[in-house]
Amino acid sequence: MLTPLANQVRDRSDFSHQARRFRVVLENFTLNAELLFRDSALKPQVDPVALAAAFSDWHEAFELARREEFESREDLVLCAAGLMLKHLLLARPLKSLADIGPVKILDSKTNWPEGFVYTNFCISMAKAVMADLQMDKPINMKLADDPAFWNSFRENVTENISTAPGFFDLLFNVQPNWDGPDIPAFRNAIRAKPELDHDRRMALEHR
Numbered sequence: 001m002l003t004p005l006a007n008q009v010r011d012r013s014d015f016s017h018q019a020r021r022f023r024v025v026l027e028n029f030t031l032n033a034e035l036l037f038r039d040s041a042l043k044p045q046v047d048p049v050a051l052a053a054a055f056s057d058w059h060e061a062f063e064l065a066r067r068e069e070f071e072s073r074e075d076l077v078l079c080a081a082g083l084m085l086k087h088l089l090l091a092r093p094l095k096s097l098a099d100i101g102p103v104k105i106l107d108s109k110t111n112w113p114e115g116f117v118y119t120n121f122c123i124s125m126a127k128a129v130m131a132d133l134q135m136d137k138p139i140n141m142k143l144a145d146d147p148a149f150w151n152s153f154r155e156n157v158t159e160n161i162s163t164a165p166g167f168f169d170l171l172f173n174v175q176p177n178w179d180g181p182d183i184p185a186f187r188n189a190i191r192a193k194p195e196l197d198h199d200r201r202m203a204l205e206h207r
Contacts, residue, residue, distance in 0.1 A: 015128055015129060015131075015132040016077075016129045016132045016133050019125055019128070019129055020059070020062070022052060022055045022056075025051070025055050026046075026048060026051060026052075026055075028121075028124075028125065029046065029051060029093070029121055030046050032117070032120065032121045032124055033046060033094065033117060033121075036105050036106060036117060036120060037105065038106075039106065040103070040104070040105065042097075042100070042103060042113075044094050044096045044097050044113075044117070045094075045096045046093055046094065047092075047093045047094070047095065048093070050091040050092060050093040050095070051088075051091065051093035053091045054084070054087040054088050054090065054091035054093060055087075057087045057090070057091070058083055058084045058086075058087040061083045061087070062080050062083060062084075064184070065079055065080065065083065065184035068184045068185055068187075068190055069190060070184075070187075070189065070190060071189035071190065072189070073133060073135065074130065074135050074137055075174075075187065075189045077126050077129050077130055077133070077135070078126060078137070078168070078169060078172055078174060079165070079184050079187060080126075081122040081123070081125060081126035081129075081168060082122070082164065082165030082166075082168035082169060082181075082182070083165055083182065083184075084122050084125070085118055085119060085122040085164050085165065085168050086161055086162070086164040086165055086182055088118040088121070088122070089115065089118060089157055089161060089164055090161055092114070094114050094117055094118070095114075097113045097114035097117065098114055100113055100114075101113055105117075108145075110150065111147070111150065111151070111154075112150055112153075112154045115150070115153065115154055115157070116150070119153075119168065119171070122168060123139065123168075123171065126172075137172050138172075138173070139171055139172060140170070140171055140172065140173050143170060143171060144171055149167075149170075152167075153167045161182075162180070162181060162182040163178075163181055163182075164181075164182065165181050165182045166178060166181030166182075169181070174188075175188055176188075
């Protein structure tokens with residue numbers, strides 16, 4: 001999996017907080033697309049309105065996620081990035097890439113360029129935030145380079161968008177909880193703690 005953006009922002013101070021601002025997301029989302037397609041005749045167009053919608057919905061979800069007792073800040077970063085991926089796939093700020101493929105993006109070939117770019121952006125941001133927090137989590141490169149993984153990813157999110165954070169976790173060798181892969185409280189690292197009370201569980205399952 002390509003992560004050129006992570007190198008671009010690695011030296012920025014306090015990036016873990018900057019990443020929560022729309023201006024920073026817009027700037028780096030655009031930069032990520034430019035870097036990925038710098039050697040291609042295909043130049044995707046970013047829809048800033050759709051990106052703003054994705055960011056707004058993500059920010060609300062992220063603020064709720066922060067209330068959970070995460071086992072580690074690393075898991076919170078992965079949860080936040082996975083939620084961002086879900087909302088990008090919903091808002092689709094790169095609709096210009098829809099129904100295009102297969103496409104070669106730098107050294108990678110993909111049948112799903114739209115989803116590939118969203119995922120790449122979220123991985124790059126997660127890696128950059130981790131670097132700012134002096135953490136790291138390796139990517140499962142074998143899985144990231146497996147066309148079968150991307151085919152399954154695409155088919156599943158088309159049927160059920162809530163699975164997007166689960167597929168994102170798999171890329172970092174984190175086992176998702178498929179009962180609610182987009183529900184922070186259902187993450188396996190959190191559910192290893194004492195059980196949620198019944199009323200709260202029911203509210204989360206039927207939100």
